[in-house]
Amino acid sequence: MSAPLVSARNLTVRFATQKGPVDAVRGVSFDLGREKIGIVGESGSGKSTVGRALMRLLPRSATVAADRLVVCDTDVLAADEKIMRRIRGRRIGLIMQDPKYSLNPVVPVGLQIAETFRLHSPAHAGARAAREATLALLRQVRIHDPERVAGLYPHQISGGMGQRVMIAMVLAGGPEVLIADEPTSALDVTVRMEVLSLLDELVARKGLGLLFISHDLNLVRRFCDRVLIMYAGRVVEALKASEIDHAKHPYTQGLLASLPLIRQPREILPTLVRDPAWRESA
Amino acid sequence: MSASSPAIDDGPTRGPARSALDAALKQVAAGWASYRRHPLGMVGLALIAALLATALLAPLIAHVDPNAQDLRQRLLPPSALHWFGTDHLGRDVFARVVYGARTTVQIVALVTVLVAPLGLVIGTASGYAGGLVDEVLMRVTDIFLSFPGLVLALGFAAALGPGLTNAGIAISLTAWPPIARLARAETLSLRNADFIAAVRLQGATPMRIVLRHILPLCIPSVIVRVTLNMAGVILTAAGLGFLGLGAQPPLAEWGSMVSTGRQFMLDSPWVVAAPGLSIAAISLAFNLAGDALRDVLDPRNEA
Amino acid sequence: MSAAHGPTLHTASPADDPEDDRVRRFLAGLGRVAGRLLSIALTLLGLLLLTFTMGRLLPADPVLAVTGAEVNKATYDRVYAELGLDRPLWEQFASYVGNVLRGDLGVSATTGHSVLSDLGHVFPATFELAVFAVITGVAIGLPLGIVAAVNRGRLIDHVARIIGLAGHSVPIFWLGLMALFVFYAKLHWVDASGRLSVFYEGMLEPVTGLLLLDTAMARDWDMFRDAVSHIVLPGLLLGYYSVAYISRMTRSFMLEQLNQEYVIAARAKGLSTAQVVWRHAFKNIRVQLLTIVALTLGGLLDGAVLVETVFGWPGLGQYLTRGLTMNDMNVVMGAVLLTGAMFMAINLISDRLYRILDARTH
Numbered sequence: 001m002s003a004p005l006v007s008a009r010n011l012t013v014r015f016a017t018q019k020g021p022v023d024a025v026r027g028v029s030f031d032l033g034r035e036k037i038g039i040v041g042e043s044g045s046g047k048s049t050v051g052r053a054l055m056r057l058l059p060r061s062a063t064v065a066a067d068r069l070v071v072c073d074t075d076v077l078a079a080d081e082k083i084m085r086r087i088r089g090r091r092i093g094l095i096m097q098d099p100k101y102s103l104n105p106v107v108p109v110g111l112q113i114a115e116t117f118r119l120h121s122p123a124h125a126g127a128r129a130a131r132e133a134t135l136a137l138l139r140q141v142r143i144h145d146p147e148r149v150a151g152l153y154p155h156q157i158s159g160g161m162g163q164r165v166m167i168a169m170v171l172a173g174g175p176e177v178l179i180a181d182e183p184t185s186a187l188d189v190t191v192r193m194e195v196l197s198l199l200d201e202l203v204a205r206k207g208l209g210l211l212f213i214s215h216d217l218n219l220v221r222r223f224c225d226r227v228l229i230m231y232a233g234r235v236v237e238a239l240k241a242s243e244i245d246h247a248k249h250p251y252t253q254g255l256l257a258s259l260p261l262i263r264q265p266r267e268i269l270p271t272l273v274r275d276p277a278w279r280e281s282a
Numbered sequence: 283m284s285a286s287s288p289a290i291d292d293g294p295t296r297g298p299a300r301s302a303l304d305a306a307l308k309q310v311a312a313g314w315a316s317y318r319r320h321p322l323g324m325v326g327l328a329l330i331a332a333l334l335a336t337a338l339l340a341p342l343i344a345h346v347d348p349n350a351q352d353l354r355q356r357l358l359p360p361s362a363l364h365w366f367g368t369d370h371l372g373r374d375v376f377a378r379v380v381y382g383a384r385t386t387v388q389i390v391a392l393v394t395v396l397v398a399p400l401g402l403v404i405g406t407a408s409g410y411a412g413g414l415v416d417e418v419l420m421r422v423t424d425i426f427l428s429f430p431g432l433v434l435a436l437g438f439a440a441a442l443g444p445g446l447t448n449a450g451i452a453i454s455l456t457a458w459p460p461i462a463r464l465a466r467a468e469t470l471s472l473r474n475a476d477f478i479a480a481v482r483l484q485g486a487t488p489m490r491i492v493l494r495h496i497l498p499l500c501i502p503s504v505i506v507r508v509t510l511n512m513a514g515v516i517l518t519a520a521g522l523g524f525l526g527l528g529a530q531p532p533l534a535e536w537g538s539m540v541s542t543g544r545q546f547m548l549d550s551p552w553v554v555a556a557p558g559l560s561i562a563a564i565s566l567a568f569n570l571a572g573d574a575l576r577d578v579l580d581p582r583n584e585a
Numbered sequence: 586m587s588a589a590h591g592p593t594l595h596t597a598s599p600a601d602d603p604e605d606d607r608v609r610r611f612l613a614g615l616g617r618v619a620g621r622l623l624s625i626a627l628t629l630l631g632l633l634l635l636t637f638t639m640g641r642l643l644p645a646d647p648v649l650a651v652t653g654a655e656v657n658k659a660t661y662d663r664v665y666a667e668l669g670l671d672r673p674l675w676e677q678f679a680s681y682v683g684n685v686l687r688g689d690l691g692v693s694a695t696t697g698h699s700v701l702s703d704l705g706h707v708f709p710a711t712f713e714l715a716v717f718a719v720i721t722g723v724a725i726g727l728p729l730g731i732v733a734a735v736n737r738g739r740l741i742d743h744v745a746r747i748i749g750l751a752g753h754s755v756p757i758f759w760l761g762l763m764a765l766f767v768f769y770a771k772l773h774w775v776d777a778s779g780r781l782s783v784f785y786e787g788m789l790e791p792v793t794g795l796l797l798l799d800t801a802m803a804r805d806w807d808m809f810r811d812a813v814s815h816i817v818l819p820g821l822l823l824g825y826y827s828v829a830y831i832s833r834m835t836r837s838f839m840l841e842q843l844n845q846e847y848v849i850a851a852r853a854k855g856l857s858t859a860q861v862v863w864r865h866a867f868k869n870i871r872v873q874l875l876t877i878v879a880l881t882l883g884g885l886l887d888g889a890v891l892v893e894t895v896f897g898w899p900g901l902g903q904y905l906t907r908g909l910t911m912n913d914m915n916v917v918m919g920a921v922l923l924t925g926a927m928f929m930a931i932n933l934i935s936d937r938l939y940r941i942l943d944a945r946t947h
Contacts, residue, residue, distance in 0.1 A: 085855050094850065116855075424631075425632060429924065433890060433924045437636075440639075440912075521758065521890075525909070540756075562755040562759070566750060566754035
């Protein structure tokens with residue numbers, strides 16, 4: 001593999017809160033190539049914070065430190081805001097959880113896609129070129145009547161369609177890396193698979209790197225190439241998705257053990273017992 | 283009394299009551315701890331305390347009679363003897379400002395005493411009764427709300443005749459609608475609660491339900507809201523005084539002191555400066571306290 | 586819904602007929618409009634009842650206002666009957682409502698003119714002052730509130746907060762006096778008292794009644810400058826109070842938006858802070874801000890009463906306070922009624938605009 005798209009070494013994120021500093025992410029390291037990496041953890045484990053730290057989208061109260069944090073050949077720790085703006089959207093895109101909140105409610109969705117396109121198109125693209133591109137992107141995300149949908153407001157479309165619009169909006173900047181932060185958690189179970197297969201196909205066809213953040217271990221092991229298990233701000237285990245059944249860390253084993261299985265019904269699902277030591281040792 | 287009754291009877295009836303009181307006290311303590319983190323809120327509270335102390339201890343703070351005239355001593359600039367100077371009748375401005383605190387406290391107390399019960403009764407009745415009663419009462423509330431406060435207060439003050447009490451009544455007549463709205467909203471959310479249904483099943487009359495069970499629960503938010511609105515009340519009272527429709531001379535009132543001082547302002551600015559700054563300080567105090575209070579109760583606002 | 590229950594429950598229901606359905610929907614719409622009109626009419630009636638009560642309570646004898654203080658018993662009783670004061674209260678109220686609807690607000694006991702024509706003269710003065718103040722308030726308050734929200738907790742935010750707190754705390758009449766003391770008496774930067782210098786009095790035929798507009802249209806720039814020099818202090822002062830309110834509300838609306846997910850999504854697209862704020866967040870608060878500006882306009886009527894008294898501005902507020910001190914019943918009733926009606930109209934219009942402009946409601 002050539003130079004990775006994302007390279008993080010010993011990434012630490014500290015939030016200043018009223019009750020003193022809190023470390024949300026502690027010493028996380030990984031490399032992302034043109035592959036799909038899943039980050040799995042419960043809420044509060046710091047998985048979303050990792051994604052946002054890569055794009056430097058954290059609130060002012062957060063301090064990011066790392067031995068190395070390189071995204072698409074750019075040192076994120078040293079870059080100024082102007083350089084970051086040129087990376088965001090153009091080289092690394094962020095798909096968020098719920099289109100109901102992540103799309104601007106008072107702007108037609110077509111314009112929100114066109115905005116990303118015009119922001120990152122090499123020559124100053126005119127309104128017509130942006131509109132063409134918008135319709136093409138909507139078709140790419142399998143929306144069949146793009147002319148109609150482009151003029152709708154976010155509250156007028158369903159969650160599944162909203163998430164496809166979100167994907168189109170993120171793709172409009174032509175990024176090489178996608179961060180998908182729980183992209184299907186807010187969707188109905190029936191449309192989850194549609195959105196996932198769409199994402200899968202687009203990532204494969206365009207050869208993108210994908211950081212897939214989720215709390216759903218089953219989903220991630222089927223969908224991703226590699227999996228990072230996070231607990232209390234640390235990566236406690238990193239392994240190939242195919243080898244997840246051979247996980248060594250007790251937390252991962254516990255997670256696996258507490259999953260319900262169709263073929264082997266269990267009387268009582270075991271409860272995960274947390275060992276305080278997991279917080280400290282990697 | 284409790285000593286004579288068997289211990290078994292005491293347990294169940296007193297237990298919950300005591301724990302409810304405990305919980306309430308704990309909540310107040312937590313609120314206070316959170317309030318104390320707002321330095322500006324503490325400044326506001328200190329200023330309000332200072333106002334109350336000044337009003338209570340006015341004769342000890344100012345050694346002269348605020349109404350004692352001495353035409354040989356008129357319009358003297360501030361000095362060691364007259365800290366804030368003297369006015370056009372030779373009265374000591376410092377003494378008048380100190381006694382003016384009494385007037386302000388009286389108005390604040392009067393408005394609170396009138397507005398809180400009025401708003402509570404109208405709001406809870408409207409919310410609990412619903413239907414036509416609600417429709418009529420809320421329509422009346424809307425009509426009162428459709429006036430700028432000062433204009434309405436001016437009208438009432440003039441109609442009732444000038445004077446401290448009437449000014450308080452006039453301001454109260456303009457200040458109750460937001461309180462009633464608030465109490466109504468609280469009542470609506472409480473009306474269908476399980477414990478109200480339980481009381482109803484025990485055969486309690488609507489009157490009893492409203493007065494004994496719903497109204498007390500609305501009191502904390504109403505008190506907070508009255509505090510938040512107090513700065514506006516003080517400014518309106520001062521405005522009435524300035525326009526000659528508030529407390530009447532020779533009673534010391536800050537707004538009317540500014541008004542009478544107007545014509546001497548060019549040569550003797552102190553007669554206007556001191557009472558004006560006092561109004562500003564107290565209304566600022568209530569604003570600061572209100573801000574902190576809002577913060578404590580609704581942390582989302584500023585977090 | 587009808588697809589689920591309709592066929593089995595009532596097969597031949599008239600609601601299934603599309604023509605009938607349209608009629609029904611039209612009638613429902615008509616009913617809504619009628620309901621709204623009725624509710625406006627009821628509120629207006631309430632307003633009239635309020636001013637009527639106020640007028641009856643006023644410690645002024647309406648008979649003496651007509652006849653003067655020196656009057657014999659016979660004349661007094663005749664006028665008493667002429668004014669309808671011997672009739673029951675509800676009849677008096679009915680005739681008051683009738684008079685108001687015909688545009689008859691009575692005659693002012695002090696000016697001798699009809700109250701309606703008096704109001705026609707004083708209202709433009711207040712309107713001009715209020716518009717000047719609102720423009721100041723929006724021009725300064727809106728950017729201030731946005732900058733404060735974006736830089737929350739930094740210096741500019743604290744400055745905005747202090748400006749706001751002062752605006753909510755310092756009595757406007759006192760600040761007005763202080764401003765007169767400094768800018769008029771000491772620095773001689775501005776003129777004071779009234780809308781024009783005595784020298785220009787009566788030289789201009791009013792067209793709109795707004796002096797800045799009238800003098801500009803007449804191309805009389807000396808007079809224009811004189812008018813500006815009169816309005817600038819009361820206008821800015823009144824404007825300061827709207828700055829305080831508008832900036833505070835703008836800040837709080839903006840903060841709410843800046844915490845939304847779509848703001849992060851917009852930043853993730855590569856937009857700059859300014860672009861995120863103006864193209865995205867601001868669009869979400871425009872409609873709310875409109876309501877705030879309308880409310881400010883209503884609140885300014887309050888401030889105007891005091892500012893007009895301080896600056897001798899011949900507007901509605903001064904007319905009202907003069908009526909109050911002179912116990913001029915018709916003037917008080919007329920001025921209070923106009924203020925209430927204005928306030929009501931502003932609220933109604935802003936409410937309608939809110940519904941029309943808010944993209945989320947349709």
